[in-house]
Amino acid sequence: MNRSYRYPLIMLSALFVVRFTPAAAATDPGDLGPARGSPIEEALVAPPNVPAPIHRDHPARVIVRLETHEVIREIADGVRYTFWTFNGSVPGPMIRVRQGDTVELHLKNDPTSHMAHNIDLHAVMGPGGGAASTVTPPGQESVFTFKAMRSGVFIYHCATAPVPMHIANGMYGLVVVEPPQGLPKVDEEYYVVQGDFYTTGSYHEPGLQPFDMQKMLLEQPTYVLFNGREGSLTGSNALTSKVGDAVRLFVGDAGPNLVSSFHVIGQIFDDVNVEGGTLVNHNVQTTVLPAGGATMVQMETLVPGTFLLVDHSITRAFMQGALGELKVAGPSRPDLYNKVSGGPILGAVAPPPEVAAAPGTVDATADGRRVFTQICAACHQGNAMGLPGAFPPLAMSDYLNSDPTRAIGIVLNGLSGKITVNSTGYESVMPPQGPQLNNDEIANVLTYVLNNFNNKGGTVSAAEVKAVRAASAPK
Numbered sequence: 235m236n237r238s239y240r241y242p243l244i245m246l247s248a249l250f251v252v253r254f255t256p257a258a259a260a261t262d263p264g265d266l267g268p269a270r271g272s273p274i275e276e277a278l279v280a281p282p283n284v285p286a287p288i289h290r291d292h293p294a295r296v297i298v299r300l301e302t303h304e305v306i307r308e309i310a311d312g313v314r315y316t317f318w319t320f321n322g323s324v325p326g327p328m329i330r331v332r333q334g335d336t337v338e339l340h341l342k343n344d345p346t347s348h349m350a351h352n353i354d355l356h357a358v359m360g361p362g363g364g365a366a367s368t369v370t371p372p373g374q375e376s377v378f379t380f381k382a383m384r385s386g387v388f389i390y391h392c393a394t395a396p397v398p399m400h401i402a403n404g405m406y407g408l409v410v411v412e413p414p415q416g417l418p419k420v421d422e423e424y425y426v427v428q429g430d431f432y433t434t435g436s437y438h439e440p441g442l443q444p445f446d447m448q449k450m451l452l453e454q455p456t457y458v459l460f461n462g463r464e465g466s467l468t469g470s471n472a473l474t475s476k477v478g479d480a481v482r483l484f485v486g487d488a489g490p491n492l493v494s495s496f497h498v499i500g501q502i503f504d505d506v507n508v509e510g511g512t513l514v515n516h517n518v519q520t521t522v523l524p525a526g527g528a529t530m531v532q533m534e535t536l537v538p539g540t541f542l543l544v545d546h547s548i549t550r551a552f553m554q555g556a557l558g559e560l561k562v563a564g565p566s567r568p569d570l571y572n573k574v575s576g577g578p579i580l581g582a583v584a585p586p587p588e589v590a591a592a593p594g595t596v597d598a599t600a601d602g603r604r605v606f607t608q609i610c611a612a613c614h615q616g617n618a619m620g621l622p623g624a625f626p627p628l629a630m631s632d633y634l635n636s637d638p639t640r641a642i643g644i645v646l647n648g649l650s651g652k653i654t655v656n657s658t659g660y661e662s663v664m665p666p667q668g669p670q671l672n673n674d675e676i677a678n679v680l681t682y683v684l685n686n687f688n689n690k691g692g693t694v695s696a697a698e699v700k701a702v703r704a705a706s707a708p709k
Contacts, residue, residue, distance in 0.1 A: 264383035266334030269295040278327035285330040293334035301342040302351040310464040312440040318403040324462025325427040326407035345373035354393035365393035385413040387510035387528040398490040406488035421479035427486040430455035458550040467558030468623025477564025489525030495546040602682025618687040626655035629687035673699040
């Protein structure tokens, strides 16, 4: 070959090689290399419990198995609802992996389901968060894999159309992706997800309640709940810890509509992972969770007592169900928290003497209903069903029906401490109403309650109230 042609050909060949050789894939800092060791079956547990912390020092292949079930169960005492679930619980089980892990997710749809379901995990960096790969008709199974590239706390939910309806029926949960170094050790960990629910019946209306699409479109939920049921985190279901414990809560807000103002009454969050990411805020009273968002909060339980978990859009807590309890056991710490005294205000003016109404001028039933609506319903609710873990029911109340005379003293003088109503314990404070209500008003409201709300009936007279008032007056 003529030498004058050789060098241009060599140069052209080199140029061709450079131009058409594929570029090496960029290395993402979240990619910690291939999975090592044998695959690990994720040990899923029902909420509010969480899988054990991760102590591995390398990425692994983690197999997660979820199955969708459509189930009927109570959303509140006496109220049933058809939930759509992952693994039969609301929320579904928390998934816990390490940054860099490859997750192999199996999604089965129970053959008895009426709907196709899928899953969108906010921890996934891929189309639809996995939704596009997991549309699963009843009786079938879908499998896909993803690498957990970013640490944090993430929501997962069903994303089958209509997406808001699937979420509103309970199809959601959390994915926790631990950083490579793991999370700091704590004494207790729990898992809470808030959701808004839309029933055709009103709050506490009994029976099987269908889903109400119009209420959802108007963003007017009947219930706002932690973990899918009123009372799911109160009474015997309360979260527990001991004095001096470090407690970590993984908290999500599935929506589908409402933003949550998450707060624990009587606590301050030492650490809050803002929006579930790596930015940590300190000494926080209330943290905001967007719909479809999550966080991780940590606090130290310094003194004993019962601490309420609430959405501090506070109507939702005390009138729609977004209420939980953290019960802390252990010795008191009067150096940190101590009630010094309590009693009548010195120099307080006594209430004016009663002026009896002329006979027949007061409708006792209407007056009893008025007092109940204006005063009692604020805590015991308009249907007298109370609030789980906070205020006992007056409806069908064995405590009230067994001793109406005792009820007179409670209304007059208030009540604090533990009581048991319908086999459920309550510990709250009722302020005395004697200074504000006269004998007729107390008699009328107690008679009204005894003869409504499926109670056994009966009459309380103004003379009986007068006698109890006189007996309990300071000597």
